[in-house]
Amino acid sequence: xxxxxxxxxLWAILLFLVITFVTFVIFFMAPNxxxxxxxxxxxxxxxxxxxxxxxxxxxxxxxxxxxxxxKRLVVDHSLGTSYATSQSINETIKEAAPVTASxxxxxxxxxxxxGLSVGIFSALRPRSLIDRAAMVFVLVGVSAHPxxxxxxxxxxxxxxxxxxxxxxxxxxxxAPPDSGLPGGPAQWAYHMILPWMTFAILFAALYVxxxxxxxMETLNEDYVRTAxxxxxxxxxxxxxxxxxxxxxxxxxxxxxxIGVALxxxxxxxxxxxxxxxxxxxxxxxxxxxxxxxxxxxxFATIAILFFNLIVDLLxxxxxxxxxxx
Amino acid sequence: MALLEVKDLRTSFRTEDGVxxxxxxxxFSVEKGQTLGIVGESGSGKSVTCLTIMGLNxxxxxxxxxxxxxxxxxxxSAKPSQLRKxxxxxxxxxxxxxxxxxxxxxxxGKQLVEAVQLHRDVTVRVAKARALELLKAVGIPxxxxxxxxxxxxxSGGMRQRVMIAMALINDPDLLIxxxxxxxxxxxxxxxxxxxxxxxxxxxxxxxxxxxxDLGVVAETADDVVVMYAAKVVEHAKVxxxxxxxxxxxxxxxxxxxxxxxxxxxxxVQIPGQPPSLLRPPNGCRFHPRCPYxxxxxxxxxxxxxxAERDPSHLQACHLDAETKDREGSKLVDATMAETx
Numbered sequence: 001x002x003x004x005x006x007x008x009x010l011w012a013i014l015l016f017l018v019i020t021f022v023t024f025v026i027f028f029m030a031p032n033x034x035x036x037x038x039x040x041x042x043x044x045x046x047x048x049x050x051x052x053x054x055x056x057x058x059x060x061x062x063x064x065x066x067x068x069x070x071k072r073l074v075v076d077h078s079l080g081t082s083y084a085t086s087q088s089i090n091e092t093i094k095e096a097a098p099v100t101a102s103x104x105x106x107x108x109x110x111x112x113x114x115g116l117s118v119g120i121f122s123a124l125r126p127r128s129l130i131d132r133a134a135m136v137f138v139l140v141g142v143s144a145h146p147x148x149x150x151x152x153x154x155x156x157x158x159x160x161x162x163x164x165x166x167x168x169x170x171x172x173x174x175a176p177p178d179s180g181l182p183g184g185p186a187q188w189a190y191h192m193i194l195p196w197m198t199f200a201i202l203f204a205a206l207y208v209x210x211x212x213x214x215x216m217e218t219l220n221e222d223y224v225r226t227a228x229x230x231x232x233x234x235x236x237x238x239x240x241x242x243x244x245x246x247x248x249x250x251x252x253x254x255x256x257x258i259g260v261a262l263x264x265x266x267x268x269x270x271x272x273x274x275x276x277x278x279x280x281x282x283x284x285x286x287x288x289x290x291x292x293x294x295x296x297x298x299f300a301t302i303a304i305l306f307f308n309l310i311v312d313l314l315x316x317x318x319x320x321x322x323x324x325x
Numbered sequence: 326m327a328l329l330e331v332k333d334l335r336t337s338f339r340t341e342d343g344v345x346x347x348x349x350x351x352x353f354s355v356e357k358g359q360t361l362g363i364v365g366e367s368g369s370g371k372s373v374t375c376l377t378i379m380g381l382n383x384x385x386x387x388x389x390x391x392x393x394x395x396x397x398x399x400x401x402s403a404k405p406s407q408l409r410k411x412x413x414x415x416x417x418x419x420x421x422x423x424x425x426x427x428x429x430x431x432x433x434g435k436q437l438v439e440a441v442q443l444h445r446d447v448t449v450r451v452a453k454a455r456a457l458e459l460l461k462a463v464g465i466p467x468x469x470x471x472x473x474x475x476x477x478x479x480s481g482g483m484r485q486r487v488m489i490a491m492a493l494i495n496d497p498d499l500l501i502x503x504x505x506x507x508x509x510x511x512x513x514x515x516x517x518x519x520x521x522x523x524x525x526x527x528x529x530x531x532x533x534x535x536x537x538d539l540g541v542v543a544e545t546a547d548d549v550v551v552m553y554a555a556k557v558v559e560h561a562k563v564x565x566x567x568x569x570x571x572x573x574x575x576x577x578x579x580x581x582x583x584x585x586x587x588x589x590x591x592x593v594q595i596p597g598q599p600p601s602l603l604r605p606p607n608g609c610r611f612h613p614r615c616p617y618x619x620x621x622x623x624x625x626x627x628x629x630x631x632a633e634r635d636p637s638h639l640q641a642c643h644l645d646a647e648t649k650d651r652e653g654s655k656l657v658d659a660t661m662a663e664t665x
Contacts, residue, residue: 222426223426226426226427227439231409231410232443240439245428320475321429
């Protein structure tokens with residue numbers, strides 16, 4: 001088990017190096033001059049450009065620049081400063097990440113509740129009315145674009161029925177005292193209801209489909225028949241024999257999806273004006289602020305690798321075939 | 326009273342192509358401590374017969390009729406909860422493929438303990454002691470250490486032993502073995518069959534041995550039911566069946582057994598394929614493949630009746646008694662000549 005863990009961690013480190021290097025090269029090749037962005041765009045003075053070029057190491061080869069970037073990241077734990085605003089990117093991410101995390105984790109809880117309950121029920125009663133309704137929901141959920149869903153929800157729940165707010169984020173731990181913004185857990189959840197629903201629908205649909213298929217397949221396994229032959233009641237068969245096997249692939253998917261989503265749920269954040277990572281990335285792109293964009297990418301990479309690692313460990317814990325081989 | 330008495334059992338599956346009659350009017354009985362062999366090709370309905378008795382067919386698309394009297398009580402009309410009490414306790418089953426019949430995420434100890442605790446109100450410790458006892462009885466080496474292992478850490482033969490241990494753990498009156506040795510290699514097959522015989526002596530369980538292998542039947546069974554295309558074509562004591570086989574299909578099965586002594590290079594096979602159970606042939610279901618086919622076979626279905634010379638030897642064939650005896654003994658003589 002310990003060796004397995006070490007192996008997974010070494011893999012994660014290697015992957016991190018490869019991914020950051022590739023993104024770095026892509027940004028390096030982009031037709032864009034960071035020094036010019038730093039000095040205020042087209043009106044940049046030659047002296048400013050020169051100092052900035054030296055400071056950023058732009059006159060050096062790409063591997064040297066990547067080395068600098070890596071050193072700064074590993075030794076100083078710094079993602080650098082924004083080309084556009086000169087703000088610390090660490091700070092930007094630190095502000096945006098909790099917003100995205102709120103959205104993603106809350107959404108994940110919601111989509112898992114829907115996915116598990118509807119998926120399992122559909123699998124147990126295939127072709128029933130509820131199963132058919134669930135499949136229609138899956139079709140709609142997979143087809144409808146989150147922006148469209150977001151706008152529809154905003155219109156009905158917010159504008160028409162005045163049930164929920166339709167924009168902005170409320171800090172879970174309370175807003176700054178003199179800002180006049182809403183804050184605290186209740187306001188936080190209240191503001192997140194629509195984003196959670198919007199964000200969760202696509203995943204809920206995918207998970208209903210996947211859980212239904214997995215449970216149905218597992219129900220046909222020989223060992224489930226063995227359990228029936230032993231005289232086990234259906235409920236026990238479902239929980240002890242079916243679900244543990246059927247949910248193995250779901251654990252993998254969940255870890256991957258959460259990891260990926262933490263990089264920024266661009267559509268949902270944009271519709272509800274949530275200052276998360278997705279929106280940060282969009283703004284950075286518009287400002288040609290590659291340093292900030294790269295900060296978001298690096299953070300997303302770390303998030304994905306971290307959740308992959310957790311999935312690997314969880315999987316080994318659930319499935320003895322992996323743990324012991 | 327017979328332990329299990331099956332009367333006119335019929336099971337059909339609704340499919341998109343129509344109704345498949347997988348079991349069509351099967352009757353037999355199993356006495357206490359005896360072994361009944363059910364022989365037939367794949368798809369002849371032998372497994373479905375037993376799954377129906379156990380109540381293990383998926384309920385949605387299955388229609389069953391007839392009776393399966395277990396100690397006098399009908400299992401087909403029993404409530405699921407009553408069936409559940411019988412399954413795994415009084416009556417248990419082992420399956421063809423030991424590689425997939427155990428749950429991969431639980432230790433075998435846990436699965437054995439579950440089998441005990443589903444039917445006995447005992448602590449885990451007591452149940453585990455019983456599990457250990459059975460693992461030793463089925464010949465798992467170092468059972469104390471292996472009880473906490475997972476199924477994937479066992480070989481196929483060892484897993485089938487675990488399955489047998491699980492089936493016998495509550496001391497059942499009847500053990501249904503659905504091709505228990507088919508998925509195993511030949512040396513392991515012999516070991517498992519010997520083990521089952523020995524355990525039958527120890528536990529006194531009756532056994533229904535489902536197989537397509539006449540050799541297995543000859544070695545283990547007291548009575549034999551030969552099934553073809555969802556129906557019973559011959560039913561006799563094992564000795565009578567091998568001495569005076571009455572049905573051309575049985576002759577075909579016996580003729581296709583491989584023998585070391587003969588010089589023939591190729592195995593004799595029954596020509597053709599088993600019929601589709603969606604649209605079975607008229608008359609005798611074996612007639613399209615039967616070398617002795619007569620006009621009547623194509624139109625009239627033969628009834629399962631006692632042979633002229635021995636009324637307890639049931640067979641369903643239109644051939645006259647003389648031909649049957651002659652052809653049957655010809656085959657037996659040939660077999661005997663080779664083995665002597």
